[in-house]
Amino acid sequence: MSRKPLSEGSEWTFPLIERYDREIARIAVEFGLDTYPNQIEVISSEQMMDAYSSVGMPVNYHHWSFGKHFLSIEQRYKRGQMGLAYEIVINSNPCIAYLMEENTMTMQALVLAHAAYGHNSFFKNNYLFRTWTNADAIIDYLIFAKNYIADCEQRYGELEVELILDSCHALMNYGVDRYKRPPRLSAREEKERQKAREEYLQSQINDLWRTLPVKPKARDDKKQERFPPEPQENLLYFIEKNAPLLEPWQREIVRIVRKIAQYFYPQRQTQVMNEGWATFWHYTILNRLYDEGLVTDGFMLEFLQTHTNVIYQPPYDSPHYTGINPYALGFAMMRDIRRICERPTEEDRRWFSDIAGSDWRQTLDFAMRNFKDESFIAQYLSPRLIRQMRLFAVLDDDRKRKLEVTAIHDDAGYRHVRQALADHYNLGSTEPDIQVYDVNIRGDRSLTLRHTQYHRRPLHKSVDEVLKHLARLWGFTVRLESVDEKGRVQRTYECKV
Amino acid sequence: MVPAGTQVLLTARVVTRIIDRRLNGKNKSAVNRRRFLRRFKAQIKKAVAESVSERSITDIDSGEQINIPARDISEPVFRHGPGGEREYVHPGNTDFVAGDKIRRPPAGGGSGGRRASNQGEGEDDFVFNLTREEFLEFFFDDLALPDLVKTQLAASVDFQKIRAGYTRDGVPANINVIRSLRGALARRIALRGPHLARLREAQAEVDALLREGRDDEIARQRAAQLEEEIRELRRRIKAIPFLDTFDLRYNHRVNVPKPTTQAVMFCLMDVSGSMDETRKDIAKRFFILLYLFLTRNYERIEVVYIRHHTTAKEVDEEEFFHSRETGGTVVSSALELMYDIIQQRYPTCDWNIYAAQASDGDNWNDDSPRCRELLIDKIMPLLQYYAYVEVTPDEHQRLWHEYLAVKEVCPHFAMQRIDGLEDIYPVFRELFRKQES
Numbered sequence: 001m002s003r004k005p006l007s008e009g010s011e012w013t014f015p016l017i018e019r020y021d022r023e024i025a026r027i028a029v030e031f032g033l034d035t036y037p038n039q040i041e042v043i044s045s046e047q048m049m050d051a052y053s054s055v056g057m058p059v060n061y062h063h064w065s066f067g068k069h070f071l072s073i074e075q076r077y078k079r080g081q082m083g084l085a086y087e088i089v090i091n092s093n094p095c096i097a098y099l100m101e102e103n104t105m106t107m108q109a110l111v112l113a114h115a116a117y118g119h120n121s122f123f124k125n126n127y128l129f130r131t132w133t134n135a136d137a138i139i140d141y142l143i144f145a146k147n148y149i150a151d152c153e154q155r156y157g158e159l160e161v162e163l164i165l166d167s168c169h170a171l172m173n174y175g176v177d178r179y180k181r182p183p184r185l186s187a188r189e190e191k192e193r194q195k196a197r198e199e200y201l202q203s204q205i206n207d208l209w210r211t212l213p214v215k216p217k218a219r220d221d222k223k224q225e226r227f228p229p230e231p232q233e234n235l236l237y238f239i240e241k242n243a244p245l246l247e248p249w250q251r252e253i254v255r256i257v258r259k260i261a262q263y264f265y266p267q268r269q270t271q272v273m274n275e276g277w278a279t280f281w282h283y284t285i286l287n288r289l290y291d292e293g294l295v296t297d298g299f300m301l302e303f304l305q306t307h308t309n310v311i312y313q314p315p316y317d318s319p320h321y322t323g324i325n326p327y328a329l330g331f332a333m334m335r336d337i338r339r340i341c342e343r344p345t346e347e348d349r350r351w352f353s354d355i356a357g358s359d360w361r362q363t364l365d366f367a368m369r370n371f372k373d374e375s376f377i378a379q380y381l382s383p384r385l386i387r388q389m390r391l392f393a394v395l396d397d398d399r400k401r402k403l404e405v406t407a408i409h410d411d412a413g414y415r416h417v418r419q420a421l422a423d424h425y426n427l428g429s430t431e432p433d434i435q436v437y438d439v440n441i442r443g444d445r446s447l448t449l450r451h452t453q454y455h456r457r458p459l460h461k462s463v464d465e466v467l468k469h470l471a472r473l474w475g476f477t478v479r480l481e482s483v484d485e486k487g488r489v490q491r492t493y494e495c496k497v
Numbered sequence: 498m499v500p501a502g503t504q505v506l507l508t509a510r511v512v513t514r515i516i517d518r519r520l521n522g523k524n525k526s527a528v529n530r531r532r533f534l535r536r537f538k539a540q541i542k543k544a545v546a547e548s549v550s551e552r553s554i555t556d557i558d559s560g561e562q563i564n565i566p567a568r569d570i571s572e573p574v575f576r577h578g579p580g581g582e583r584e585y586v587h588p589g590n591t592d593f594v595a596g597d598k599i600r601r602p603p604a605g606g607g608s609g610g611r612r613a614s615n616q617g618e619g620e621d622d623f624v625f626n627l628t629r630e631e632f633l634e635f636f637f638d639d640l641a642l643p644d645l646v647k648t649q650l651a652a653s654v655d656f657q658k659i660r661a662g663y664t665r666d667g668v669p670a671n672i673n674v675i676r677s678l679r680g681a682l683a684r685r686i687a688l689r690g691p692h693l694a695r696l697r698e699a700q701a702e703v704d705a706l707l708r709e710g711r712d713d714e715i716a717r718q719r720a721a722q723l724e725e726e727i728r729e730l731r732r733r734i735k736a737i738p739f740l741d742t743f744d745l746r747y748n749h750r751v752n753v754p755k756p757t758t759q760a761v762m763f764c765l766m767d768v769s770g771s772m773d774e775t776r777k778d779i780a781k782r783f784f785i786l787l788y789l790f791l792t793r794n795y796e797r798i799e800v801v802y803i804r805h806h807t808t809a810k811e812v813d814e815e816e817f818f819h820s821r822e823t824g825g826t827v828v829s830s831a832l833e834l835m836y837d838i839i840q841q842r843y844p845t846c847d848w849n850i851y852a853a854q855a856s857d858g859d860n861w862n863d864d865s866p867r868c869r870e871l872l873i874d875k876i877m878p879l880l881q882y883y884a885y886v887e888v889t890p891d892e893h894q895r896l897w898h899e900y901l902a903v904k905e906v907c908p909h910f911a912m913q914r915i916d917g918l919e920d921i922y923p924v925f926r927e928l929f930r931k932q933e934s
Binding site for chain 2: 014018047050054169401420430466
């Protein structure tokens, strides 16, 4: 079927973007992609840098760290060390995607397919996003947060607010519930309830620190009750609810940072999948456009060149090597799953008996909905792809003088390589496991955290700085015990107040 | 939130909105940028100070690339340090097999070892650009300049009157005759128009009455009525003034900031052994400040560097600040050389001449009176301003006392002892006061 191409040159116009969007949407629907409505915003490169530096959010509160981020991006962009990301897409409903005005029509179409249909459908359907984020309310919540923090700055001074934010940012990665689903955000309720919460919380805190003598009965208990009774993984939540000296507005700021951290938590766990999914779909959709005769050869050449750059994976001994490229790995895996469905080999049938020969659309859709990077790789990385990428695992044990190659792309090594790679993306192993362990509520009110070591890995020396931040929030001495796998305390860090 | 130009369109199933946001402001990060600069003021100031000592004087008036150590501004988080057991997966294996032992690559070495992280343990500098305004702000910060002076230095102050069209009011000397008369003509035509039209009609009616030759009461009355109206119209037309104050137009002139003419700045410095790097650095700041002041006021500035010990020599900036010599000090040699250069190259009718001298106050004793004579008799009459700074914590020597005598005679001679950077400004106070008046 040969039709007239949608456009010939590289210039884009609004009507052209509309026509491309209509065609891409049609194909996306044919493939069964389920998306939020799109809101496509055309912006300039300066605006892109702005968006980039406030972690991609259209509104955010003010903080110097965003300024730092902006300066470094601006510097690198101006010197041509990096191109700007072609796209930023926001997990919201409607899904907001930015197009840069400097891009050619080909790039705009690529971004449309990648962000507005690829990422968009991932945001809408992946279980982590469905569980942990609320796309309908995030923009509203950010506006609430921005106004609230601006208000605090007026009342209590920029510096005061900055100190709290600095400390919260240092603990941001420990401000998420990993296992418990948070209640949904709602900006309006948030604002209405904020005041009530403020008063209630303060009264609760005071109760915890009541100075009245304890009833004699309690003293008879052989075992003193520990507080908290169970270790707590969400440090910021614990501080918000229990730090003795924080003012109500400071608690609210802790809460804001915590909520935003929670919003980004799924993104940190689905990078490979999310990028792989979006890349797979822009590739598939644009190729379909080409097959239908809607785009020219020139369009395809430009697209393929960009696409190839995006999914390039330098080998380990290349000077450009900076680790595994999530676009490359994700795209290769998505394509590989389709291949296993459509043209399974004998080996695939042995390894993936459940999906070999099945309908690729349904299989991919299932994978996209129900996995995160770690489990996705553990489930779907095929021996064939391990061979293709020539993956090998290296063990670095500081007790041994040399590194050891533990597995390569051969029969004996597939499972090991796959497990080791999956482990790369397990936040539980890449981030130190640190939990609130004990508070000395009858004595000096000091807070004790426990770091449970993973494969004997010690903490980075930045731990002292982070403890200072924690102590600022807690208001009393903070201690951190590093515990090895047998439960023995190996090392103690302390920040006295 | 949705600006004009929003286009909404329907696709097969979902609604896509395309919005042109390019018209929205682009400096959304300006606040965050300012906060970053405020937060790391100390580090940036240090970097600015370093860059000033490396920068050429004439190059001071631009933005700057700033490096600060990344660890100073890092945002700490809990993470793993080196050590323990860790297993990595890498792509692109060529010839390893399971069980191979590899020598541990040096810490931080990229390939084969740990994954290079983009915010990891490297001691790389954080690099960014300051704008010219931001740079000058940091530069001025040490010098204890009053705000007024800062604004003067950071902006151009001289004005020139240029023609800018016409205005309705002004002084009689500025009346523009052609414009005024053209306006008057237009007004007369406009005001006369309706009367003339009516006049012609009335006249035509009178003529018609006369032609018909009717001689009854009604016709006579009508004719008289018309005659009356014609008279009234003629009177009105005549009453329209030839020139009204309303018509007057004056040539309009506005003040436009403009650097005036050209200036030459002489930098004189003692480079005998006692002037060490710190003293030279203070001297350099002093020269920079004078230079900045001059750039605000003059279109073209030349800088002449003269250094001296027992003899004086004209040199380039590099040599001026960075080479050292030992030996005695004869200040008059530099003054003489300056005088010669002025005579040869910078006639006072074409050039505004400024001079700045930095020294530690050492001079060969018999030479000091000679310096005074040279200055009072020959040099000061040629100069706009002469600033002398003595960079020394010690007792004043004879040169200082001789210069005090110069100061009494010449109001445009300024002198100051400088211990630290904040002492520089008083030297300029006189200069700026002159500028304001």
